[in-house]
Structure formats: C-alpha cells, structure tokens
Amino acid sequence: xxxxxxxxxxxxxxxxxxxxxxxxxxxLHFLGYAQERVVVEGFFKFVHWGNTGAAWxxxxxxxxxxxxxxxxxxxxxxxxxxxxxxxxxxGQWALGLMFGGIVGNIIDRIIHKHVVDFIYxxxxxxxxxxxxxxxxxxxxxxxxxxVGLMCLLSWQMEEKQPSEPxxxxxxxxxxxSAASSSKET
Numbered sequence: 001x002x003x004x005x006x007x008x009x010x011x012x013x014x015x016x017x018x019x020x021x022x023x024x025x026x027x028l029h030f031l032g033y034a035q036e037r038v039v040v041e042g043f044f045k046f047v048h049w050g051n052t053g054a055a056w057x058x059x060x061x062x063x064x065x066x067x068x069x070x071x072x073x074x075x076x077x078x079x080x081x082x083x084x085x086x087x088x089x090x091g092q093w094a095l096g097l098m099f100g101g102i103v104g105n106i107i108d109r110i111i112h113k114h115v116v117d118f119i120y121x122x123x124x125x126x127x128x129x130x131x132x133x134x135x136x137x138x139x140x141x142x143x144x145x146x147v148g149l150m151c152l153l154s155w156q157m158e159e160k161q162p163s164e165p166x167x168x169x170x171x172x173x174x175x176x177s178a179a180s181s182s183k184e185t
Contacts, residue, residue: 012096020104050114094149101142
C-alpha cells in the first residue's frame with residue numbers, strides 16, 4: 001500500500017498522539033500528582049507534574065491563552081503545510097510529529113487544565129541538589145524532533161537549489177557595454 005504525503009503525515013501524527021496519550025494515561029494512573037519514580041538514581045526519573053505554561057513553564061498560569069495560541073498555530077501549520085516540504089518523506093515525518101505533539105498537549109490543556117509532564121533528566125550536584133532539564137512528555141518530544149527535522153529539511157533544500165543568475169535589464173547591459181567601449185578608446 002502506497003501512502004500519499006497527507007496520509008503518511010496523518011499516520012505519524014496519529015501514532016505520536018496515541019503514544020503521548022497512552023504514556024500520560026499511565027502516569028495519571030500510576031503516579032499521584034507531584035510523585036516521582038526513580039529510574040536511574042541521580043539521572044532520570046518519572047514524575048507527575050502539571051504545566052500551565054509553555055516550554056520551561058514560561059507564561060505560567062496562562063493555560064487558556066496557550067490553548068488558543070496552540071489551536072491557531074495548528075490551523076496555520078495545517079493550512080500552509082505544502083510550504084514545509086510535504087512532498088518529501090522527511091517533511092511528512094516532521095509535520096506529523098509536530099501535529100501529533102500539538103494536539104496531544106491541547107488535549108491535556110482542555111481535559112486536565114495543564115499539560116502533563118513526566119520525563120525528567122537531572123544530575124546531582126556536589127551539594128546534593130538536583131540540576132535538571134525541565135520535565136517534558138512525548139508530545140513535547142514530537143514537536144521538538146519535528147522542528148529539528150524541519151530545520152534539517154530546510155538546510156537540505158537550500159543546498160540543492162542552484163544559485164540562480166540575476167536578471168539584468170537589457171538597457172543596463174547596453175549602457176555598461178557602451179561605457180566599457182568608450183574607456184578602451
């Protein structure tokens with residue numbers, strides 16, 4: 001079965017969304033709010049944290065506004081998807097990951113009134129404190145990987161485009177020729 005670009009993109013989005021929601025369901029089922037499960041001591045743990053802001057909790061307590069912004073971004077990205085490498089598999093994967101991630105976090109914002117974050121990497125400092133990367137989820141990963149793939153695609157497309165000659169009006173060429181002829185004499 002051959003998938004069209006839109007169907008491949010949709011399939012990636014659905015798989016990303018399902019993985020995101022299943023993992024969040026597991027977190028909600030097995031961890032109480034603010035609980036943690038250490039996976040690798042001093043490095044990685046599962047947590048159950050809520051984020052009413054954006055990345056790194058920026059714009060904290062703006063859940064409704066961020067839901068609207070995410071819906072508008074989703075709509076704009078969908079309507080302009082043909083400009084983002086949809087004809088290439090890498091573009092289809094990138095868009096699918098972003099769409100699935102955006103929808104996953106929108107669902108959280110609507111149902112839970114915050115995004116459920118649960119993947120937390122950290123290191124122990126000499127003083128015993130944790131220095132960690134902000135907690136994230138599968139949807140966040142999909143968005144970030146999709147954006148990274150889109151940057152890679154953009155870079156690849158830029159390399160493939162030959163430099164186009166600049167069109168110079170005929171009058172300019174004639175004036176330059178006349179000027180260079182008069183200098184030679």
